[in-house]
Amino acid sequence: MATAIRLAGVTKRFDDRSPPAVDSLDLEVGEGELVALIGPSGCGKTTTLRMINRLVEPTAGRIEVAGVDVRSVPLTELRRGIGYVIQQVGLFPHRTVAQNVATVPRTLGWDRGRIAERVAELASLVGLDPSLLDRYPDELSGGQQQRVGVARALAADPPVLLMDEPFGAVDPIVRARLQDELSDLQRRLHKTIVLVTHDLDEAIRLADRIALMNVGGVIEQHATPDELLRSPANEFVEEFVGEDRGMKRLRLHTVGELPFLQGPVVDESADAEEAERVLDRHGSDWLGVTRDGVFAGWLPRARLAERPLRDARLELPAAQVTSSSTLHTAVEVIMASNTSVAIIDDGGRFGGVVTLEHVREALAPAATEV
Amino acid sequence: MLPAQATNPILRWEYLVDEWDQISEALLQHLRLTVVSVLIGVALAAVLGTAALRFGWAAQPITTVAAVIYTIPSVALFGILVPYTGLSMWTAVIPLVGYTLLVLVTNFVAGFRSVPTEVRDAADGMGMTRVRRVLGVELPIAAPYLVAGIRIATVSTVGLVTVAAIIGQGGLGRLILDGLRRSFWTPMVVGSVLSILLALVLDVAIQFVGARLMPWARRHAPRRGATP
Numbered sequence: 249m250a251t252a253i254r255l256a257g258v259t260k261r262f263d264d265r266s267p268p269a270v271d272s273l274d275l276e277v278g279e280g281e282l283v284a285l286i287g288p289s290g291c292g293k294t295t296t297l298r299m300i301n302r303l304v305e306p307t308a309g310r311i312e313v314a315g316v317d318v319r320s321v322p323l324t325e326l327r328r329g330i331g332y333v334i335q336q337v338g339l340f341p342h343r344t345v346a347q348n349v350a351t352v353p354r355t356l357g358w359d360r361g362r363i364a365e366r367v368a369e370l371a372s373l374v375g376l377d378p379s380l381l382d383r384y385p386d387e388l389s390g391g392q393q394q395r396v397g398v399a400r401a402l403a404a405d406p407p408v409l410l411m412d413e414p415f416g417a418v419d420p421i422v423r424a425r426l427q428d429e430l431s432d433l434q435r436r437l438h439k440t441i442v443l444v445t446h447d448l449d450e451a452i453r454l455a456d457r458i459a460l461m462n463v464g465g466v467i468e469q470h471a472t473p474d475e476l477l478r479s480p481a482n483e484f485v486e487e488f489v490g491e492d493r494g495m496k497r498l499r500l501h502t503v504g505e506l507p508f509l510q511g512p513v514v515d516e517s518a519d520a521e522e523a524e525r526v527l528d529r530h531g532s533d534w535l536g537v538t539r540d541g542v543f544a545g546w547l548p549r550a551r552l553a554e555r556p557l558r559d560a561r562l563e564l565p566a567a568q569v570t571s572s573s574t575l576h577t578a579v580e581v582i583m584a585s586n587t588s589v590a591i592i593d594d595g596g597r598f599g600g601v602v603t604l605e606h607v608r609e610a611l612a613p614a615a616t617e618v
Numbered sequence: 619m620l621p622a623q624a625t626n627p628i629l630r631w632e633y634l635v636d637e638w639d640q641i642s643e644a645l646l647q648h649l650r651l652t653v654v655s656v657l658i659g660v661a662l663a664a665v666l667g668t669a670a671l672r673f674g675w676a677a678q679p680i681t682t683v684a685a686v687i688y689t690i691p692s693v694a695l696f697g698i699l700v701p702y703t704g705l706s707m708w709t710a711v712i713p714l715v716g717y718t719l720l721v722l723v724t725n726f727v728a729g730f731r732s733v734p735t736e737v738r739d740a741a742d743g744m745g746m747t748r749v750r751r752v753l754g755v756e757l758p759i760a761a762p763y764l765v766a767g768i769r770i771a772t773v774s775t776v777g778l779v780t781v782a783a784i785i786g787q788g789g790l791g792r793l794i795l796d797g798l799r800r801s802f803w804t805p806m807v808v809g810s811v812l813s814i815l816l817a818l819v820l821d822v823a824i825q826f827v828g829a830r831l832m833p834w835a836r837r838h839a840p841r842r843g844a845t846p
Contacts, residue, residue: 303742327745338740342758342834352744384834400744410743 249278251315252408252440253300258309260295260465269295270465272309279407280438284455286445287488292465293444297410300442301330313408328352331401331409331439335416337393339385345396346381352404370399375429391422398430402437409441415450427453448489452477452496460485474500495576497611503578503592503602504571506610511589511601512536516544516557523552536591536601537562543591543598565591571599575610578602633804641793645812648789651779652820655711656772659718663767666719667726677727684720692717692781700785710787714778718771725767729760762835765828769821776817780809790816 253276260270270292277283285293298304300311302318311318318326339348349370350363358366371378374395385393394414401409414430415423431454434441445451451458452473459470462484469481477493477500480486489496512526513536523535527549534546537557545562554560567581567590582590582604592599634641666684670677695713703709733756741751783791790809797806829835 301743303739324745324747327743332740332743334736334739336734336736338734338736340737340755342832355745
């Protein structure tokens, strides 16, 4: 992966007497990578972000975007090539949504037709109803405004996107939706994104790697979300990620990543003897039955002898997930349905079972890569 | 002297017909003095306001001077200038400009200060040049304040122009003065009513033009005479 953004020994002092806001920071962001800068307030994460597009000038050090020193490019040109999204959005209230989105293309002198086409394209990309394009920003909800902010930043298709707490000002439900949308967007567009946030869950959810910063502008750990949660580099990181870091990791992995587990499940053609054997092996009181590869239901051991499996009256499964469900969902489903096992059902096909023990083993430090 | 009602009614219609030339000339002069004064005031306020915004230390002295000018009685100010500028139009215009400055500078500064930091930040972040940011983003956002300031300045200038009649400039004020001198009600009524109408018409006209220029601000117009 080529390096898209490189910070080398970057320091920022706002005045001579106080300690630096950012202290000799090194950071590399790969092309197409989403890196989250996270940390307590005053850790210099926003300052770091703003030095990349030179809204803040570093006191010392070197910053490169696509291998070019940012100081060697004219300021306006540099910024037009970097998308910028901020928490308060900063839409221009006197311009319609369409005009807001068209800001950079207009500055770049695109012709009318091309701009209109691009605006329409962006509206559908970020999920904005085209009827909103002629409205003024004040007439939009917070979530819609932030979508416009993202569309505006993407307008000239910049390879790099800087986002400063982009979803900090919207309510949790809208935030979750916008985060999902950003994930989808990123899967399609592969931008290089630096995202500043103070929300660990947001960072875990969105980032390929997380740079956890501490007060004084130093990076305590720069790692993938899973690594950060699994093996915090020091006490600060451990405290920051919190005691429920194990639970947080559950959201990072899907059921499909678990090794296949057949569970006490047999095809309906199995005879009673074989069924007993399977139950004994699993120490289970319930037998799962599949019919043509589709999970048909559960049968208690006591009713095993009543009639052949083919004719047995089966109980429908209470807990059911798909391969793409997160482990968090799986655990939740198992707990909520008061069972110990969930079956994996991928559009009708039986894909094995998940148990709490299974999840625990998968996330155990020994089995680091699930 | 106790003129009978019959011989000195509030309004003698023949006067309107006979003196129409004089009335319309007074009205035009009134309009001219108002427009010239407000326009010069706006230009001067833009310069002073820019200085106040650019150099923090300048804001207080500029506002103070404008406020002091505002407190000088108009009769006195018109009189003071006569030895220097004679009975010319400028003797009227200079004080009139002075009186507009307080509200115009105040609203100019308030307008530009009302530009949200994040909007300025976003404009910079997208690579706008400074000129483009100020003219294309900040000015339109400040515009409702500027329009509000211009409306107040215009309406109060229309009133003050009548006072300039004492130095022979006052437009409709001359009719009022004339009526007073002769205890003849009609010119007074005509002068007063026309100056009120002029103020109202200009106020509505500016508001109308402002609303046309700022369709986005329809629901969010700031209070008139906003102070920083």
